[in-house]
Amino acid sequence: MSISCTESGALSADLPNCADSTSISCTESGALSADLPNCAVVTCSIPDAFPPHVIPMNNECSSGSIVEYNTICSFACDTGYRSSDSMSMSCTESGALSADLPNCEVVTCSIPDALPSHLSSLNNGCTSSSTIEYGTTCSFACDTGYSTSDSTSISCTESGALSDDLPNCEVVTCSIPDALPSHLSSLNNDCTSGSTIEYDSTCSFACDIGYNTSDSTSISCTENGALSTDLPNCTVVTCSLPTDFPSHLRSVEDHCAAGSATDYSTTCSFACDTGYNLFGSTSLSCTENGALSTDLPNCTSVMCEVPTTAVSVNTTCREGSRVTYSTSCEFSCTSGVPESGNTARFCRADGTFSGRDLTCGEVMCSIPVYSSMLSSSQCPSGGRVAVDTLCQFECESGEVTQPAIISCTSSGQLEAGVPQCRETCGSQVCGEGEYCGANVTCLCVMGTRTTQGICSDPCGGSCATTEKCTIETESGISTCNCAPGKARDTDTNQCLDAVIMEGTIRVLNFNGSEAVYSDALGNTSSSEFQEIAAPLVEQIMSTFSMANVIPDDVTITSIRNGSLIFTYELLVATDSNPEELANELSVFIRQHLESNGGIFDSSGSTTFLADSNATLLQVVVMDECSDPELNDCSSNANCMDHNMAGGFTCECFSGYRDLFPNVLPGRFCFPNYSEAANPGAALPRNYVYIAVGIVFGIVFGLMMLCLPIVCKRSYVRTKWRQTYEEKSVYNSTIAESHNDSIDIAV
Template structure:
């Protein structure tokens, strides 16, 4: 439970930037104004944004971008209409800005065709095409019978004159003028008759009819017009005694439908007048389509057929977004283009275009593409090996494993690339190398190589006889079969005196016969380091290695007879002893580490080495070992503060390391840890544990170390531990092993130091921590300091215990294996050693690795 007083000491205030304000003639979209919230700015119709489109609230309480401005949209110069006067409203500094209207008025003698005013739209275009001012022309004047006309111009202000042929006289207007409305002034005259009592022929109006052909005094004639024409003048005229007609001579004027105007976003394509039987045809501007008839006809009743057409913007509609892809572009109108990209891991069909354009027929010029998963072909096959992994899609990785008796030339991981090819170097499977098995002193050897299935045979020079295996075979696990032979004098039946450590004693009460054991101890003020006891083996060599007595103020702690001890000075804790049990024994209780206190006493408990009769004990060389259990390993195996010990390969040599888990999130299975290298380098790692696959990829994100030469090797490529977790039921242990991603690195193996209880599959995993656990003496609050101090000490002081073997030595025991000059790289180590077997990975190895 949290302490209220403690919590109240901390005041947590949410970071807020407040409302950023609205741009003038615009608005801000967004309702949250706290840390990392983002808002977008948009302008009103007719305005365009100048500045950032969005802004994010930062940790300092300020918005990431200043408030933008909304600048009014301007249209281009609309142009002048010939024979017109132009007026711009409203007038101001922005001459042709949004909503500005330009009006045109034709000069006298001209008439307007189209819409007299145009407006600037929000997209920066004018809503209509410019009108036209066309010349006013009067119709051809009526020609009375027996008359003639002088003057052929029909423009406004033009005058024509009438005269009669022969002896006839003109009756009526002798002149007529073309007026602004396109009509001739007055009415047509007529010529006098042939004799007294007769009126002259009044004529027939153009596009009209006349009823009556008797022109005598008192008779009447009537007039009418064809459809589409309207009578102007007297409908009926009567012949008077003076030879004139009552009324005015009629004319048939064509009916006018007037100026129909121009639709928005359209222009007049064809027109032949505004009067009866004439027509006008429109066309929409580019990017618009019509709804309605584009051609209208002037009808007999003086109206245009149909309705004014409308021109709407061409919109092809949303073409959609393909699965596993994205669409770039949100404008679906004419001539605009949208493009497509596939999500990582997917590729576009080759027969589909990546861009689509909206066409004038309101359809896209193609169909949206499909994004199909990128799948690499089968990875290359290697002799004596096989591919590990069945997922060949983009981003997935495969590795290789070799058949029994072969090993990879390099820990290659091939990754499926976006181009459908595999990246990475194909490895090879080489026969396992068992190393030089050594040669017994005073002996000889015949060999045919040191690789898998090779054999070597040994013999001794007389009179010495061979003790051990006369022939040894290189086995699949990199070890030699049998036991290392030696050449001994047949007259000898005992081991030689192993010697007495300086400032120490030897208890040889059992003698030096085969199977007898000698014990060592040190004088007061000295601490024993090395093997406490050594046993004479049948091959007349001593087990273990010779101890030393090191001066120290702490008293000698109790030690089990079947143990080896190493010592190290840790700056953070002090003088520390590290125990391992001799072959055939295991740590059954007590402490693996014990540190000298200031009062001379020791931390922890006396270790206990018990005979290893467990079923999980190592199988004899050449026998089949129990495979790891396939039980799923829960994520809780990486609980916080859990420790993993083991090694990794670099340039063919094993390097000891320890992994400390610093954080574990049970819901996301996120793992954070620190890998401590033997050279003092610390690597901060992070990754997500995949429980179903028991797989964990830990990638490095921080590297620290005392010297660049040790740090640099980890900075190459993207260094990571890529491995799987296995539960070995026989030993109730968990191992994390796989390959190191990095140039020059090979396999790695780490074993969890605490036992694991799989009886409950929940977040409360029960980790055993009884006296039989190795971790009982390790899980102390300063374990991270111990490891770090240990590594730092190795680097600074360069101290190391004596290497027990510098080459093959006939009188020393190697448990049936040859020992080499660099004990850090011993190919005789069993495959399970890479899983940090507790009896194989010792601090003595750490010390000799510096």
């Protein structure tokens, strides 16, 4: 080993660590001054304490250990730490480590200068632009109303990078239901059904007109993604009807009864009881603010002015005064007897009095209708004569029964019956009600011959000239019904000329429900047709009963689609002009429906609401002579139609004798007794009664079964008799001059 002194004055190397002398000399003794030196390896000491976070990578290099020369020790920093110093050193020949042990510094991570929007740090050392050391954990949270699906906790890794990106915050959203509650509307375009709104957004809602709510109408989106409250529910506005209606006022619909509540926009229709007029609106509705659109209407009694009477007429009601509906007034003659009109009349629902003015005439006697074989210049057949008139009768042939001269008494009755002509018929003399017919045989003019040999009419001769005697099939009761072409007037109980009028009515509502057409209603024979037609017939009859002319019959002929369009026919008995009457009734039904909100007389259990614009009634024109069932001419007579004048004329065939040419022309046409003919063929079809007998009784029963059908058709399907001609079916003057019961004498 060689050590020298350097220029700096220091040794070039440490002195060797040698225990032995490295220098020997040869002594005088010839021996070396010392043993040769032994060399030991140079060692280096590892510090007893390492710098913090430094760890040896070699076991022999642990703290406090000794390493030999040229041994290399490697070191490392703990995880999360790093060093800029040399991490490897060796033991030098001088016994010193080649370098100092390294120093480890903690790894740091930088928080971005700007955090994502709406993100906040939950740690003070983790704010934006801050630096955190290895292993430090930072927690973050989104602002209220925002959320994230990213990790909200990150740490500083050993590499100096954050363990994850900072979380991104998205605004919380709330979903509006796909279907809003009924009658609810959004006031914001972005708050419609099925839409999504962001946190803290507010939606306002409102109920449709006519609906309201007690719930909150404003909701917002909360931080948890739920709406702040349920959507509001809307309930319909209701209006309360008064518990007491004005007197005689009634509701047409069941849901509009007194004291009930109706929903918004619901319309209630009202009508007055029969005999009362409605003042005010016929209908009202429930408004959006819960109030009725108008006050209830009032009903005032129909008033009729008592007719002014002739001097000869007294009345129980003061003339010219006004009386209320249904008030009855009695009329009587101060002198004489009632000649025409009615003795009892009442105030009707249309403001007029029923019946006709009473006229009084002098006491007169009615002369029964007698055959053309009998004559009287003073007392014509079917006429009327004054009191004390002497009627002298003569026969064209044969002898007259006694007394041949009778007078009209002050009681208005003939002092005796009209005499008869006892016609010589071969070896016989025909009696009362007989005529000399074919084969020189006395035959009955009407009816059949009884077991006593007397000609008997089942009605006892009580039928007027405008009537005919019919027998009820089941009861066997004989009745005087109107003859073909006639209908009974309810005021006078007389058979007047009949007219059929046709019209249509459109029904919108039936018993509070919409009127809906079905195929079954188009079939007149179906039960559905009958069930709805029957109550409507009653309603029409009841309504027209308030008019001046009361229909004798109403028939529903068809129902068509268009809500429900009813075609109906009225059978009216009157002596007025048919076209004027049709117009009068058309105006009446329209005015009635308008004033009653489209309601007929609803006193029954069924209510019809109709379009008040009802069609005009049209007179049905028919040719009676075209169908033998529509006229009552004898089978031995010609039927001549009057066309537009109305009615028909009967005229016996040439060679046939007309027994009643003045009052019943062409009804009783018999062959002259000198002609041989079948007696049955001589009798008029409509008045034949088969003689009593077992065999003929069966035929009689069959005829009676068919008779009501024939009578009904004849009764209904006859056009108007507008004027009377000289040989008309029934002479109006004569018909009006007789009582309901007129005896026919031969």
